[in-house]
Amino acid sequence: GEVAAGRAKANACAVCHGPMGLATLPDAPNLAGQSALYLAAQLKAYRAGTRRHEVMSLMAKTLSDADIDDLASWYSSLKVRVDPVP
Amino acid sequence: GEVAAGRAKANACAVCHGPMGLATLPDAPNLAGQSALYLAAQLKAYRAGTRRHEVMSLMAKTLSDADIDDLASWYSSLKVRVDPVP
Numbered sequence: 001g002e003v004a005a006g007r008a009k010a011n012a013c014a015v016c017h018g019p020m021g022l023a024t025l026p027d028a029p030n031l032a033g034q035s036a037l038y039l040a041a042q043l044k045a046y047r048a049g050t051r052r053h054e055v056m057s058l059m060a061k062t063l064s065d066a067d068i069d070d071l072a073s074w075y076s077s078l079k080v081r082v083d084p085v086p
Numbered sequence: 087g088e089v090a091a092g093r094a095k096a097n098a099c100a101v102c103h104g105p106m107g108l109a110t111l112p113d114a115p116n117l118a119g120q121s122a123l124y125l126a127a128q129l130k131a132y133r134a135g136t137r138r139h140e141v142m143s144l145m146a147k148t149l150s151d152a153d154i155d156d157l158a159s160w161y162s163s164l165k166v167r168v169d170p171v172p
Binding site (some may be wrong): 020021022023026027028029030032033034035036037038041050051052077078079080081082083085 | 106107108109112113114115116118119120121122123124127136137138163164165166167168169171
């Protein structure tokens with residue numbers, strides 16, 4: 001998908017998933033750095049109803065395949081690092 | 087939960103989710119830095135069957151509540167950062 005288009009479409013997601021894909025709410029996952037394959041699969045599962053969530057099931061119904069690919073490209077384009085642990 | 091205990095129990099998860107919670111496989115999510123609430127909710131959903139995945143549904147059946155709390159504590163203890171984007 002298109003990263004820039006995905007970033008624009010992600011404005012609707014930012015309220016829970018944060019402007020840079022780090023969740024602002026404890027019951028929402030971080031999306032930054034997740035693989036595009038995984039993200040697209042989850043959005044399609046919510047859209048199809050094989051994965052259910054009171055908010056995501058509704059949000060996903062509004063998404064086209066292109067929207068899903070763009071959103072997946074945007075979030076997977078974000079590079080995440082984990083602080084080293086002794 | 088107990089971070090150290092969770093880290094030990096996470097050995098079983100590392101093959102797909104990586105030793106530090108950054109997924110090694112594109113169809114597996116990163117777990118590092120996800121909230122303990124979210125992680126525990128997903129493991130319980132897999133265990134209860136309200137979320138299904140061919141591997142995770144089996145893995146989760148083996149987990150006690152304490153296992154879930156420890157795993158959630160371990161992965162949520164990992165600090166993730168997103169590289170800034172212009």
